[in-house]
Amino acid sequence: MFPVNKMTVAMLVATVFLSALVSKPAAAGPYAYISNQLDDSVSIIDVEQAKVLNTIAVPGKPAGIAVSPDGRYCYVSTPEAKGFAVLDTQTHQLLNKVEVSDGALGIAVAPDGKRVYVADWYTNSVAVLDVSDWQVIKRIAVGESPSGLIISPNNRWLYVANRLSNSVSKIDLNTLTIKDTVQVGQHPFGLTIDGRGERIYVANVQSDDVTVVDANRMQPVATVKVNMLPYAATLALNDSRLFVTNQDDGSVSVVDTESLKEIALIKVGDKPEGISTHPDDRHVYVANWFDGTVSVIDGKTLRVVDTIKTGEGSRAFGQFFGK
Amino acid sequence: MKKVILAGSAALFLFSGLVSAHGPVRQKAEEEITINAPAEKVWSIIKDFGDLSWLPPVKSVTVNGGNTKGATRVLTLKDGGTITEELKKYDEKALSYAYKITDISTAKTITHSGAEEKVPVFPVDNYAASIDVTPNGDTTTVSWKAGYYRAYMNNNPPAEMNEEAANTAVTSVLKSGLENLKALAEK
Numbered sequence: 330m331f332p333v334n335k336m337t338v339a340m341l342v343a344t345v346f347l348s349a350l351v352s353k354p355a356a357a358g359p360y361a362y363i364s365n366q367l368d369d370s371v372s373i374i375d376v377e378q379a380k381v382l383n384t385i386a387v388p389g390k391p392a393g394i395a396v397s398p399d400g401r402y403c404y405v406s407t408p409e410a411k412g413f414a415v416l417d418t419q420t421h422q423l424l425n426k427v428e429v430s431d432g433a434l435g436i437a438v439a440p441d442g443k444r445v446y447v448a449d450w451y452t453n454s455v456a457v458l459d460v461s462d463w464q465v466i467k468r469i470a471v472g473e474s475p476s477g478l479i480i481s482p483n484n485r486w487l488y489v490a491n492r493l494s495n496s497v498s499k500i501d502l503n504t505l506t507i508k509d510t511v512q513v514g515q516h517p518f519g520l521t522i523d524g525r526g527e528r529i530y531v532a533n534v535q536s537d538d539v540t541v542v543d544a545n546r547m548q549p550v551a552t553v554k555v556n557m558l559p560y561a562a563t564l565a566l567n568d569s570r571l572f573v574t575n576q577d578d579g580s581v582s583v584v585d586t587e588s589l590k591e592i593a594l595i596k597v598g599d600k601p602e603g604i605s606t607h608p609d610d611r612h613v614y615v616a617n618w619f620d621g622t623v624s625v626i627d628g629k630t631l632r633v634v635d636t637i638k639t640g641e642g643s644r645a646f647g648q649f650f651g652k
Numbered sequence: 653m654k655k656v657i658l659a660g661s662a663a664l665f666l667f668s669g670l671v672s673a674h675g676p677v678r679q680k681a682e683e684e685i686t687i688n689a690p691a692e693k694v695w696s697i698i699k700d701f702g703d704l705s706w707l708p709p710v711k712s713v714t715v716n717g718g719n720t721k722g723a724t725r726v727l728t729l730k731d732g733g734t735i736t737e738e739l740k741k742y743d744e745k746a747l748s749y750a751y752k753i754t755d756i757s758t759a760k761t762i763t764h765s766g767a768e769e770k771v772p773v774f775p776v777d778n779y780a781a782s783i784d785v786t787p788n789g790d791t792t793t794v795s796w797k798a799g800y801y802r803a804y805m806n807n808n809p810p811a812e813m814n815e816e817a818a819n820t821a822v823t824s825v826l827k828s829g830l831e832n833l834k835a836l837a838e839k
Contacts, residue, residue, distance in 0.1 A: 366677055390677045409677065431807070557740060577740060577750065577780055599782075600799055619680055619797060642680065 359608050360418065362403045362649045363616050363623055364391035365640025371405055371416060372639040374614075374623065376607060379635045383421045387414045393436040393646045394603065395445065397460075400652030404445055406436040413447060418651055427463045429456045436647055437478040437487070439502075446487055448475035455489055457505060467505045471498045477519040477561065477646070481526040481544065488529055488544070490517035497531055497540075499547055509547040513540035519561025519604075519646065523568040523586075530571050530584075532559035539573055541589060551589045555582035561646060565606045565613055565628040572613045572626065574601035581615055581624075583631060593631045597624040603645030608652070616645035676777075676801045676809075679819055683826040684795045689837040691787035694794060695747045697836055698783065701725060701739050706836055707829045719744075724754070733757040733773030740780070747785035764810040771810075774825075775803040775817045794833060796826045 360382070361374040371391055375382040389410025396403050402424070403416040412433050415425040432450030439445075444466070447456045453473050457466045472491025475498075479488050486508070487500040497517060499509045514533030522529045522544065531540045532555075539559060541551040556575035559582070563572050571584040574597075581601060583593040598617025601624070606613050612634075613626040621643050625635035687694050697706050701723050702715025711730045717723030723739040736755035743749065756772035763769070779800035786793045800822060804813035811817065 367680070577752075599797060618678070619682075619799060642678070 358400070358652050360400070360651050361605070361607075361614050361623065361645075362394050362396060362405070362416070362418075362651060363603070363639045363643050363645045364394055364405055365621065365642055366390050366392055366618075366644050367642030368621075368640035370640050371403070372643070373418070373421065374637055374639070376614075379625065379637055381637065381639060384640060385416060385421055385423060387416070387423060389414070389426075392644050393434055394649040395436045395438040395647050396649065396651035397438050397442045398440055399442060403651060404436055404438060406433045406447060406646075408433055408450070413445070425463070427458065429458070429465065430454070430468075434646070435476050435478040435489075437480055439480060440482060440484045446478050446480070448478055448489060450474050450476070453491075455487070455500065469500060469505055469507065471500075471507065472496050472510070476517070477531075479520050479522045479529065481522060482524060483526055486526070486544070488520060488522065490520045490531055492516050492518055492534075495533075497529065497542060497547075499544075511542055511547040511549060513542065513549065514538050514552060518559075519574075521562045521564055521571075523564060525568075528586075530562050530564070530573075532562045532573055534558050534560060534576070539571070539584065553584050553589050553591060555584070555591055556580055556594060560602050561604050563604045563606045563613060565610055567610065570628055572604055572606075572615075572628070574604045574615055576600050576602060576618075579617075581613070581626060595626055595631055595633065597626070597633060598622045598636065602643070603647065603649060605645070605647075605649045608650060614649070616643040616649075618642055618644055676805055676815070678778075678799055678801055679815055679822075680797070680799050681819060681822045681826055682795065682797045683823070683830055684793060685830040685834050686788075687792045687794060687834045687837045688790070689792060690790065691747060691785050691792040694792045694833065694837045695785045697833060698785070698794075699744075699747075699749075701742070701749065701751070706833050707825070708832050709825060709828065719749070729773060731773070733759055735774055741782070747787075748782060750780065750782035752781075753779040762810060762812060764804075765808065769804070769810065769813065771812045772803050775813050775821055776800040777803050777805060779822075792837070794830055796830060798822050798826065 363372040372381045373383045389407025391405045393406035405414045412429040417424045430449045435448035437446045445458045454468045472494030474492040476492045477490040489498045501508045515535035517531045520531040529542045539553045557577035560574045560576040573582040581595045599619035601615045602618045603616040615624045623637045704710040712728045715725040727735045734757045737751045741750040758770040759773040781798035784795045802818040
């Protein structure tokens with residue numbers, strides 16, 4: 330009996346050891362993908378270990394980030410390379426470079442993973458691409474200097490923040506035409522949507538506030554004052570809290586989405602830009618452009634629990650978490 | 653999958669044939685100096701938003717408002733020209749303030765890509781900076797950070813308005829300012 334047991338243990342150990350060797354990288358997840366614009370790279374953060382697992386060279390001043398719903402691909406807009414890069418999140422290879430247009434910045438992927446949308450800062454349009462062949466299906470004319478993009482959870486609508494038009498366009502994803510436009514604060518940049526697709530929150534860099542928009546009626550519900558140069562926003566804790574990066578204040582504003590009031594201001598690194606919520610719906614990750622770091626905020630205690638060194642000019646504009 | 657990889661190599665091929673043409677990318681500069689003087693002394697030299705007597709390239713300053721958010725100052729430079737700045741943040745306890753450039757006068761006009769371009773006296777755009785004084789016992793660290801774009805916002809900038817021109821100009825101001833601040837504080 331004893332030797333058999335020992336044998337079983339030995340085999341088990343060997344199997345575990347082998348599978349650890351074979352699966353690469355260790356499939357722990359989730360991962361955060363941080364574009365380092367001044368370094369021409371993307372840092373892949375292993376969230377469990379709170380450290381950078383790998384840094385992939387991505388030429389073209391990488392800025393915007395989107396991750397496919399299955400976590401298999403990371404799409405990175407590269408304004409200087411006029412398009413975006415496709416990263417394989419398993420092999421950590423730059424798989425493909427897709428050319429779209431001159432001023433590619435905001436980028437989003439459909440909840441079913443089949444399409445990628447790229448906002449073009451110069452041509453005032455959003456390009457719709459089919460991921461199966463990377464062909465542009467359509468270029469939709471929107472407002473001036475379109476920046477942030479967000480798609481409704483039911484994959485029916487795409488919302489575009491038009492920075493210089495001070496508006497948000499709502500695009501029907503069946504017909505690929507604009508259904509409605511709403512005026513928001515001054516110079517809207519990043520935006521996010523709640524889990525039910527009912528409200529969008531738009532960070533206005535010039536008016537230092539967030540416009541809350543009823544996504545169905547496309548009417549502003551409220552304007553919430555935050556701090557200097559709000560850049561991007563994310564929701565956490567079952568959509569009860571909104572976190573907004575204040576680029577020129579080195580802080581994140583926390584807004585209670587019921588009272589629509591700022592309830593806390595958390596110091597992070599210098600020039601915070603991209604912000605995303607961990608799949609646990611509790612922790613919020615912030616890319617600090619000036620410092621080249623990522624601050625990890627515990628959404629419950631509202632404290633910074635970690636700071637991770639990334640690269641020069643960390644922007645991570647978009648939804649940067651993947652499985 | 654094969655299709656994607658093929659498309660990828662085709663795109664790569666196209667890329668290599670293109671001249672770099674793109675919009676500007678935000679730049680950063682950071683300078684730090686250690687001063688052998690207490691923080692209160694260092695801070696007293698720089699703390700008034702309307703006083704830039706410690707900054708060598710500046711000849712004079714006119715200020716509108718005190719050390720509160722929204723105050724503005726107009727810097728007249730020794731080499732000529734003016735820069736207008738707005739106080740965006742002032743923290744007496746943290747010994748820190750932040751400001752933005754709102755206007756820069758033109759140094760000269762050049763012709764570039766068939767168009768007249770105004771070269772600003774300080775070749776940057778959308779410039780924001782902060783200055784921080786940190787006490788370390790008997791010495792003090794002063795850090796000055798700036799984020800900005802090159803002056804030319806379209807593709808293919810002229811040499812006077814490219815990233816290199818912006819970075820050189822900003823670094824020079826930050827360095828000369830901190831060095832002079834050190835000299836004044838250690839007197």
